Amino acid sequence: MRKTHLLLSALLFGATLTGAHADDQMLIKRGEYLSRAGDCIACHTAEHGGKPYAGGYEFPMPMGTIISSNITPSKDFGIGHYSEADFNRAVREGVAPDGTRLYPAMPYTEYSKITDEDMHALYVYFMQGVAPVDAHPGEHTELKFPFNLPGVMRVWNALFLNTEQFKPDSNVSAEVNRGHYLVDGLAHCTSCHTPRNDMLAVDNSKYLQGAVVGGWYAPNLTSDPISGIGGWSNQELVQYLKTGHVEGKAQAGGGMAEAVQNSFQHLSDDDLNAIATYLKTVKPVRNPQQSSPSYAVEKAKAETSWEKLEFPIPDNAAPERHDNLSNVDGASLYSSACAACHTMSGEGTADQRIPSLTRNSAVGAELANNVVMAISQGIHRESQGEIASMPAFSADAEHITSSLTPAQIAAVTNYVMGQFGKGDPQLTAQDVMQIQAGGGSSFLIRNAATLAWSGIGIGVAVLLIILIFITERRRKQR
Ligand code: HEC
Numbered sequence: 001m002r003k004t005h006l007l008l009s010a011l012l013f014g015a016t017l018t019g020a021h022a023d024d025q026m027l028i029k030r031g032e033y034l035s036r037a038g039d040c041i042a043c044h045t046a047e048h049g050g051k052p053y054a055g056g057y058e059f060p061m062p063m064g065t066i067i068s069s070n071i072t073p074s075k076d077f078g079i080g081h082y083s084e085a086d087f088n089r090a091v092r093e094g095v096a097p098d099g100t101r102l103y104p105a106m107p108y109t110e111y112s113k114i115t116d117e118d119m120h121a122l123y124v125y126f127m128q129g130v131a132p133v134d135a136h137p138g139e140h141t142e143l144k145f146p147f148n149l150p151g152v153m154r155v156w157n158a159l160f161l162n163t164e165q166f167k168p169d170s171n172v173s174a175e176v177n178r179g180h181y182l183v184d185g186l187a188h189c190t191s192c193h194t195p196r197n198d199m200l201a202v203d204n205s206k207y208l209q210g211a212v213v214g215g216w217y218a219p220n221l222t223s224d225p226i227s228g229i230g231g232w233s234n235q236e237l238v239q240y241l242k243t244g245h246v247e248g249k250a251q252a253g254g255g256m257a258e259a260v261q262n263s264f265q266h267l268s269d270d271d272l273n274a275i276a277t278y279l280k281t282v283k284p285v286r287n288p289q290q291s292s293p294s295y296a297v298e299k300a301k302a303e304t305s306w307e308k309l310e311f312p313i314p315d316n317a318a319p320e321r322h323d324n325l326s327n328v329d330g331a332s333l334y335s336s337a338c339a340a341c342h343t344m345s346g347e348g349t350a351d352q353r354i355p356s357l358t359r360n361s362a363v364g365a366e367l368a369n370n371v372v373m374a375i376s377q378g379i380h381r382e383s384q385g386e387i388a389s390m391p392a393f394s395a396d397a398e399h400i401t402s403s404l405t406p407a408q409i410a411a412v413t414n415y416v417m418g419q420f421g422k423g424d425p426q427l428t429a430q431d432v433m434q435i436q437a438g439g440g441s442s443f444l445i446r447n448a449a450t451l452a453w454s455g456i457g458i459g460v461a462v463l464l465i466i467l468i469f470i471t472e473r474r475r476k477q478r
């Protein structure tokens with residue numbers, strides 16, 4: 001009798017244990033999925049073979065270099081000592097357990113929308129599903145004055161951080177709410193596609209209206225059929241997020257290529273459809289200067305008469321052989337550096353996944369950024385088992401096959417956009433260098449140090465707020 005009882009309780013106990021175990025496994029899986037949706041790995045893994053989540057990814061900013069942290073569960077080097085509350089505070093409010101304020105290179109202003117339930121799954125995944133890496137991510141973040149002052153981020157957060165979690169809107173469908181939650185929160189589309197104000201905070205009055213990030217232009221994603229994605233079908237949007245490529249419309253380069261590769265291609269079809277459905281409900285905003293969608297250029301302008309090229313076709317110079325500096329003829333540069341893939345007529349070859357340059361949102365755009373950046377940095381993307389690869393042509397690019405000077409990049413961009421887009425943007429070498437350098441920096445970064453030192457304007461305002469804040473705190477602590 002007693003034996004049976006023992007046996008029974010052992011069985012029952014075992015059953016609860018496996019039950020708990022299975023629950024944990026499910027939570028870990030869920031957390032892993034959410035971490036993909038949030039693309040934590042992209043920023044928390046060093047380039048060139050860093051260990052997953054071990055940190056060390058560098059963000060060169062005009063105010064210094066920000067370096068991502070080790071977020072593996074290592075007790076000494078990572079976040080192994082974090083309680084769940086610590087984790088929530090770091091991810092949603094940008095405050096580390098020791099009180100240090102994180103810089104908003106970590107998108108906590110978007111992650112603040114994440115629900116408690118999802119935060120719990122993420123925590124369980126990071127504690128139990130990620131291998132600890134016992135090593136420092138290398139350098140520490142070191143910023144220039146005044147950004148290195150401890151109070152700066154406190155003030156910034158007080159001004160710009162909204163710690164409200166996402167609240168579903170009962171007037172719209174569950175699918176639209178799901179899409180909204182992902183776009184504003186975990187998938188943080190807003191952090192690239194919404195412009196930032198002079199203080200580097202996402203400016204929600206220009207929600208998803210398009211912004212320059214690191215030289216690339218993240219286009220308008222509002223539902224406007226001319227300036228936004230109103231003319232895309234949901235299925236095209238899903239395909240773009242999954243593969244980074246929609247023939248006759250657009251392809252993903254720069255940060256979008258990384259996001260597709262690391263994050264969006266792994267999202268479920270339901271989630272991708274929810275994102276597309278939500279984007280279609282975003283209030284349309286049109287650029288008044290624009291009269292047709294960027295992908296809607298049907299035909300090349302005129303046939304280039306290749307026999308009449310003024311310059312001989314250059315031998316594609318290796319970086320150390322800048323012997324073609326004098327050739328700034330766009331058409332001949334195109335024929336030597338680009339036509340082998342995109343063909344002389346610019347049609348590309350669909351079977352080899354070389355895109356046409358007409359019906360191409362980068363070439364038909366109002367801004368030349370994405371053409372300049374694609375030429376300068378190339379395109380490197382792997383998704384759904386397919387590789388998209390265009391070589392980089394800038395002399396300081398990594399995967400360089402042949403190099404073009406800024407003047408040559410300007411010339412070939414002017415040719416490509418004149419021929420296959422909406423018109424010659426008349427870029428100069430100077431414009432190209434500015435785009436390559438990240439395209440105009442914010443007022444705050446350009447002027448903070450000078451203003452703070454010389455005692456006028458915003459710099460002083462910021463310092464004053466900090467001083468008031470610190471004095472207040474001291475007063476309260478006494
Ligand atoms: C766009 C880049 C980016 C993404 C995406 C990102 N992080 Fe971060 N994260 C950073 C940077 C940079 C820092 C360091 C900031 C600093 O030093 O002020 C950081 C810091 C942190 C910290 C603080 C660690 C510490 O104590 O120093 C945690 C925790 C963290 N991230 C978790 C996450 C999680 C979880 C995700 C995904 C849901 C994520 N991060 C996605 C860039 C990113």
Ligand code: HEC
Nearest residue numbers: 187189192216217218219250251252253254255256361370
């Ligand atoms: C790290 C920055 C970044 C993030 C995050 C990001 N994007 Fe992008 N996105 C870009 C850039 C840059 C481009 C332009 C790529 C190109 O043309 O090569 C782009 C292009 C696009 C395009 C093509 C638009 C066109 O007219 O060609 C769509 C659609 C898009 N993104 C949707 C999204 C959605 C939806 C999300 C979130 C789920 C998102 N993006 C997140 C940077 C980003």
Ligand code: HEC
Nearest residue numbers: 245251252253337338341362370371374375379388389390
């Ligand atoms: C080795 C073949 C190859 C060469 C050479 C090449 N490209 Fe590309 N190009 C590609 C591929 C592949 C893609 C991306 C396809 C994708 O993303 O699915 C691409 C994409 C582009 C895009 C779209 C960029 C974006 O962000 O959407 C432009 C514009 C472009 N190429 C212009 C050029 C120009 C100009 C040259 C010459 C300076 C050139 N390409 C040379 C293969 C090439």
